[in-house]
Amino acid sequence: MTADARERSDRFDRGLETRRAVLGDAYVDKALDAADDFSWPMQQLTTEYCWDAIWNRPGLDRRSRSILNLGMIAALNRPHELKAHVRGALTNGLSREEIREILLQIAVYVGIPAGVDSFRLAREAFAEIDAAGD
Numbered sequence: 001m002t003a004d005a006r007e008r009s010d011r012f013d014r015g016l017e018t019r020r021a022v023l024g025d026a027y028v029d030k031a032l033d034a035a036d037d038f039s040w041p042m043q044q045l046t047t048e049y050c051w052d053a054i055w056n057r058p059g060l061d062r063r064s065r066s067i068l069n070l071g072m073i074a075a076l077n078r079p080h081e082l083k084a085h086v087r088g089a090l091t092n093g094l095s096r097e098e099i100r101e102i103l104l105q106i107a108v109y110v111g112i113p114a115g116v117d118s119f120r121l122a123r124e125a126f127a128e129i130d131a132a133g134d
Helices: 010-023 025-034 040-054 062-075 079-091 096-110 112-132
Strands: none
Touching (some): 010 040
């Protein structure tokens, strides 16, 4: 699908700005560039409702939203998204030590296998960040 054929709204543009700020341009560009006629509506939904309607609400800061996302995504067993949100959590001001504490709590409340996977994915994200010099 060509970029000019993709519908964009003000909500999309605001959400896209937030999505890029949290997840990084490379991650977002990869998702948008991979979208075709079939999957573009999912990119619109994600960007407008998740990243604008929720992430841009004033009730919680981005740091708090990152903490929530780590717990929910781990509980839902979504490894690709968890790894992306580990990066986002660092961007939003969490330290690696705070992420470790969140993952320990996940292990207790969600289950040890989820905790083990979460630690593995976080370490992979940290290694990628360190290798890239981010």
